[in-house]
Amino acid sequence: MNAKINNRTIEILQADITDMQTDAIVNAANAQLILGGGVAGAIRRKGGPSIQAECDKIGGTFVGGAVITTAGNLQAKYVIHAVGPRQGEGNEDEKLKNATLNSLKVANDNNLKSISFPAISTGIFGFPIEKCAQIMLAATIDYLKKSTGIEKVVFCLFSKDDYNIFKNELQSHTGT
Numbered sequence: 338m339n340a341k342i343n344n345r346t347i348e349i350l351q352a353d354i355t356d357m358q359t360d361a362i363v364n365a366a367n368a369q370l371i372l373g374g375g376v377a378g379a380i381r382r383k384g385g386p387s388i389q390a391e392c393d394k395i396g397g398t399f400v401g402g403a404v405i406t407t408a409g410n411l412q413a414k415y416v417i418h419a420v421g422p423r424q425g426e427g428n429e430d431e432k433l434k435n436a437t438l439n440s441l442k443v444a445n446d447n448n449l450k451s452i453s454f455p456a457i458s459t460g461i462f463g464f465p466i467e468k469c470a471q472i473m474l475a476a477t478i479d480y481l482k483k484s485t486g487i488e489k490v491v492f493c494l495f496s497k498d499d500y501n502i503f504k505n506e507l508q509s510h511t512g513t
Contacts, residue, residue, distance in 0.1 A: 338504045340511040342481040346489045347474070349507055351500035354493040355383040358412045359451035361405070362493075363440050365458065366418035369397045370404070375460040380416060384409035388416055400426070401435030403443045413453070417443050421458030424465070430472055433458055437476040444487055451489040456499055466499055470506040478510055 338349045354362050354376060365376045370392035372381035381389055391406035398404050403419040419440045422432035436457055444452045454473065458464035470492075477490050492507075494500040 338507065340507055342478050342511075345481045345485075345487065347477060347481070347507060348489065348491045349500060349504045350491055350493050351495070351497055352493050353379070353495065354453055354455050355379050355411055357453040357491065357493055359453045359489065359491055360413065360449035361415040361417050361444055361447075361451070362408070362411065362413045362453045363403075363455060363457070364416050364418045365455050365460065365462075366398075366420050368400055368420050370395060370418055376455045380411070384411045384416065392418065401432040401439065403436060403439035405443050405447060415447065415449065417452065419457055421462060422464065423458070424463035429458075429464060430468070433464065433469065433472045434476045437473045438480060441477065441480045441485070441487060441490070445485050448486060450487060451491070452487065453491040453493045456492075456494060456503070459499070466502050467506075470503045474503070474506050474510055 340347045372389050387409045400420050408416050417440045419436040421436045422429040456469050459466045492503050
């Protein structure tokens with residue numbers, strides 16, 4: 338499903354984010370940038386050890402922050418590592434919004450035209466998928482209404498249920 342925001346595209350897709358051919362994919366990272374399980378583990382397995390080596394040099398980032406590395410053997414050129422909140426740590430909504438916005442800013446600052454997001458913090462961090470869709474889509478729509486070089490933002494969901502939640506949320510924002 339696609340929607341246009343200020344002549345830019347938001348796409349909701351059910352797929353494996355490690356197969357995306359956008360300029361960057363977003364890793365749902367931890368603050369230490371250790372590629373363990375979930376999305377990060379899939380990125381480590383398919384992308385190879387160079388991504389973790391670059392993360393080790395960076396050393397970490399704050400909850401709500403985002404940093405960029407190359408993408409190793411992945412089809413994307415870069416991985417943007419965004420640290421979302423753990424459910425129950427406090428101020429989770431604002432931290433997820435910041436992780437989304439900081440990922441978009443990192444992509445824009447690196448002159449990237451396309452980026453693919455997973456549902457940040459909804460795996461082992463326990464954030465509710467419905468609230469994740471609301472926050473990430475609202476932040477992205479607001480960002481795309483402003484001046485940016487980003488032309489396409491994909492929300493790449495692994496499960497059909499998560500895809501439907503994001504699709505319905507995008508439809509409620511755009512009326513499509």
